[in-house]
Amino acid sequence: MIPSSRPIGAFDSGVGGLSVLRALRAQLPAEDIVYFADQAHVPYGPRGLDEVRGFSEAIARYLIAQGAKLIVIPCNTASAAALKPLRQQYPELPIVGMEPAVKPAAEHTESGVVGVLATPTTFEGELYASVVERFAQGVTVLQDACPGLVEEIEAGRANGPQARHILEAALQPMLAQGMDTVVLGCTHYPFAFDTIRDIVGPGVRLVDPAPAVARRVESLLAEGGLAAAPGASGRTRYLTSGDAAAMQRRIHELLGKDAVVEGVGWLNGEVHPQMNTDKHR
Ligand code: DGL
Numbered sequence: 001m002i003p004s005s006r007p008i009g010a011f012d013s014g015v016g017g018l019s020v021l022r023a024l025r026a027q028l029p030a031e032d033i034v035y036f037a038d039q040a041h042v043p044y045g046p047r048g049l050d051e052v053r054g055f056s057e058a059i060a061r062y063l064i065a066q067g068a069k070l071i072v073i074p075c076n077t078a079s080a081a082a083l084k085p086l087r088q089q090y091p092e093l094p095i096v097g098m099e100p101a102v103k104p105a106a107e108h109t110e111s112g113v114v115g116v117l118a119t120p121t122t123f124e125g126e127l128y129a130s131v132v133e134r135f136a137q138g139v140t141v142l143q144d145a146c147p148g149l150v151e152e153i154e155a156g157r158a159n160g161p162q163a164r165h166i167l168e169a170a171l172q173p174m175l176a177q178g179m180d181t182v183v184l185g186c187t188h189y190p191f192a193f194d195t196i197r198d199i200v201g202p203g204v205r206l207v208d209p210a211p212a213v214a215r216r217v218e219s220l221l222a223e224g225g226l227a228a229a230p231g232a233s234g235r236t237r238y239l240t241s242g243d244a245a246a247m248q249r250r251i252h253e254l255l256g257k258d259a260v261v262e263g264v265g266w267l268n269g270e271v272h273p274q275m276n277t278d279k280h281r
Contacts, residue, residue: 039242
């Protein structure tokens with residue numbers, strides 16, 4: 001029996017998962033959440049499935065050791081690499097992953113042309129191949145990995161000139177082919193929403209699966225009798241394997257919150273708490 005007072009564990013390569021955390025906080029105000037940003041290794045996108053799987057499994061072990069009652073992976077790349085093995089390793093633990101939202105996009109497109117923005121490792125995974133195979137029959141699916149965009153967002157330039165340049169290069173050829181729906185298949189990309197909207201114009205639908213992920217977490221908590229006591233005021237604990245002060249600034253810019261960020265380190269492939277409290281400033 002997993003006590004309902006334990007936190008939800010969430011992880012991403014960096015700040016991307018904050019776009020899902022925002023939806024989780026709105027949907028589940030009573031839950032405590034531990035958010036882990038693996039900024040020592042960001043970006044995950046170009047690293048390949050095996051390496052990202054190794055990081056993801058170690059982070060999941062750490063979050064479980066912190067008492068996580070449910071793991072949510074607000075990262076399409078880590079989900080592509082590790083969702084299946086993690087579910088095999090922890091059959092009792094509810095684990096919610098993400099996949100590019102090709103299904104709703106294919107259901108809603110009128111032109112029959114959908115664009116997916118995601119990372120190379122996400123495009124490489126079985127999960128992506130299977131959503132396209134199952135849900136996009138008869139629909140043209142265009143893809144772009146937006147090289148460099150995650151780095152721009154991590155650096156606090158989600159809507160800066162370089163991000164715009166990367167997004168124009170991805171989206172303009174898709175628009176020229178009649179695309180009417182864009183899938184935000186990387187959790188970093190909703191932070192570039194204004195630039196994406198500006199490039200595609202008001203008539204193109206942008207699909208961000210974050211609210212659906214939050215609803216899925218809510219229903220699994222309810223099914224498992226794991227939901228926190230209603231009315232409780234849930235806290236968020238932020239951990240990073242990168243620069244805690246920089247993460248703190250990003251959280252302020254992206255979520256408008258003043259958060260304390262704890263530094264953690266990697267040692268021999270495992271996550272460890274960091275003793276150096278200077279890093280916590
Ligand atoms: N935010 C991640 C995703 O949803 C990973 C981005 C990256 O680190 O490349 O895919």
